[in-house]
Amino acid sequence: MKIALLSRNPKLYSSRRLIEAAEERGHEVQVIDVLRAYMNITSNKPSIHYKGEELEGFDVVIPRIGASVTFYGAAVLRQFEMMGVFPLNESVAITRSRDKLRSLQLLSREGIGLPVTGYASKPDDIKDMIKMVGGAPLVIKLLEGTQGIGVVLAETQKAAESVIEGFMGVKANILVQEYISEANGADIRCFVIGGKIVAAMKRQAVKGEFRSNIHRGGSAEIVRITPEERSTVVRAAKIMGLNVAGVDILRSNHGPVVMEVNSSPGLEGIEKATGKDIAGMIIDYCEKANKPGKTATKGKG
Numbered sequence: 388m389k390i391a392l393l394s395r396n397p398k399l400y401s402s403r404r405l406i407e408a409a410e411e412r413g414h415e416v417q418v419i420d421v422l423r424a425y426m427n428i429t430s431n432k433p434s435i436h437y438k439g440e441e442l443e444g445f446d447v448v449i450p451r452i453g454a455s456v457t458f459y460g461a462a463v464l465r466q467f468e469m470m471g472v473f474p475l476n477e478s479v480a481i482t483r484s485r486d487k488l489r490s491l492q493l494l495s496r497e498g499i500g501l502p503v504t505g506y507a508s509k510p511d512d513i514k515d516m517i518k519m520v521g522g523a524p525l526v527i528k529l530l531e532g533t534q535g536i537g538v539v540l541a542e543t544q545k546a547a548e549s550v551i552e553g554f555m556g557v558k559a560n561i562l563v564q565e566y567i568s569e570a571n572g573a574d575i576r577c578f579v580i581g582g583k584i585v586a587a588m589k590r591q592a593v594k595g596e597f598r599s600n601i602h603r604g605g606s607a608e609i610v611r612i613t614p615e616e617r618s619t620v621v622r623a624a625k626i627m628g629l630n631v632a633g634v635d636i637l638r639s640n641h642g643p644v645v646m647e648v649n650s651s652p653g654l655e656g657i658e659k660a661t662g663k664d665i666a667g668m669i670i671d672y673c674e675k676a677n678k679p680g681k682t683a684t685k686g687k688g
């Protein structure tokens with residue numbers, strides 16, 4: 388296969404591992420920095436140029452598009468789809484999953500377990516909003532945050548009110564969420580490829596911290612998941628339309644709840660925690676799934 392790897396930095400662990408796994412299997416990989424690709428949007432022959440040359444003959448495109456370049460990255464990916472190249476994850480599914488609110492709405496519509504979550508732009512009545520999501524303790528999250536930054540635990544009603552007022556004062560978009568205290572500072576990252584969970588790890592926060600992000604000092608270990616968790620995770624990835632996804636769940640006393648479905652899950656944490664060759668599994672999946680024109684939307688929508 389000839390594979391286009393959309394990545395801004397081929398030296399990053401995930402990119403490196405994908406290149407390695409593809410080359411081991413005899414495939415050709417070209418790394419493309421999406422921001423440097425330019426496109427011709429004509430009705431009969433859509434094309435992409437890169438460093439003065441037309442990109443041609445690709446079978447598969449693997450998007451590893453960073454959150455900060457979602458908009459342009461999705462456009463480049465869509466162009467590949469219009470050219471009939473098989474995308475590991477489709478542009479529509481990626482933009483869907485990058486929008487936390489839209490994701491939660493889609494998942495709730497299909498009955499997936501979620502933490503009770505509220506969202507407001509300019510609520511006139513913050514007290515009522517807090518009541519709506521069940522009262523303190525609450526987790527308040529900046530919509531644009533990653534790696535646990537901008538995720539705040541407000542233990543009392545007063546703290547919740549001030550944090551919400553503070554974030555709104557700086558015009559930040561926020562989610563207000565039920566605090567799943569019974570998760571005890573742990574969450575589970577499930578790695579899904581082609582509708583199956585291929586690896587799962589439990590991330591545990593350091594003592595005194597509720598956020599389990601590795602960047603916040605959390606540690607990871609392999610974990611066995613229950614059939615109920617498995618079914619929730621697989622359905623969540625399917626609802627988002629993602630072939631490859633990192634689905635984060637919390638163990639709540641009302642069953643597994645989905646926190647996030649990630650369309651470009653990192654490989655380093657999960658490969659190191661589980662000892663599995665996830666990059667190899669992704670390339671194996673591409674070999675099986677890749678058929679020209681098999682993109683569900685062909686860049687539509």
Ligand code: ADP
Pocket residue numbers: 502526528532533534535536538564565566567568570572573574597598599600635637646647
């Ligand atoms: P980010 O996308 O920035 O990592 P998350 O929403 O995943 O932010 O939150 C970071 C961490 O905080 C999670 O991994 C989890 O351990 C913890 N956390 C987030 N939301 C809740 C919640 N509602 N209840 C309990 N813990 C939570």
